[in-house]
Amino acid sequence: MAETKTKVTLVGTVLAKPGIEFVYEGESSECGTCKVKKACNNLIRGHRYRIVTIRSTHHECAVHLNGATAVEVMEAPVSMLISADMAMVNSKIKVEFSCNKTDCRSYPLCRPDGVVEGEKYMVTDVLGNASDICSKGRSLKLVEIKPV
Known part of the structure; x- marks a missing residue:
């Protein structure tokens, strides 16, 4: 590493x-x-x-x-929910916030402090499946990311 x-x-x-x-x-x-x-x-x-x-x-x-x-x-790495198809260790992603439901319990993980929309990050770890917590029914995974 x-x-x-x-x-x-x-x-x-x-x-x-x-x-x-x-x-x-x-x-x-x-x-x-x-x-x-x-x-x-x-x-x-x-x-x-x-x-x-x-x-x-x-x-x-x-x-x-x-x-x-x-x-x-x-x-520091940041934990974030992202689309399951982008959740691969060492992959580079451009963060786009796709949810604006501020009353959702997952909102802080969809738009975490310390992540800038439009910037590139590397997925450093896939922490688990999180599809069951999205109120919009999206297929999500909880990952750890760092700026590229």
Whole structure:
């Protein structure tokens, strides 16, 4: 399997713990004049990341309580329901959200946080059959995906 790349970024010190996952939402308006804003805002908006290592570098921050700490992150896999015919390990898919039933119990798995519609992902694992949980009767599988 390919080596997983890490990237150094800054996160709020309170959140700087190995294993914590977050979805990068983009630059805050309070970042405007900060000298280290490029180090904080070097991730891809809408993608899910997992903190793997904490570094000793600390900066004052107008956004985060107790400042910001340097961490190493990697893109985290995301569990998602996709069409059964696309659910093959190591296959590349372009994510298209096909359901908008917000009241469906499966909605969070059909449109998970950390997945950007229209982007390409690789299926890293097929976790199981999920056809019985789709209120529209679609043939689905629960998979784990990572950005390509």
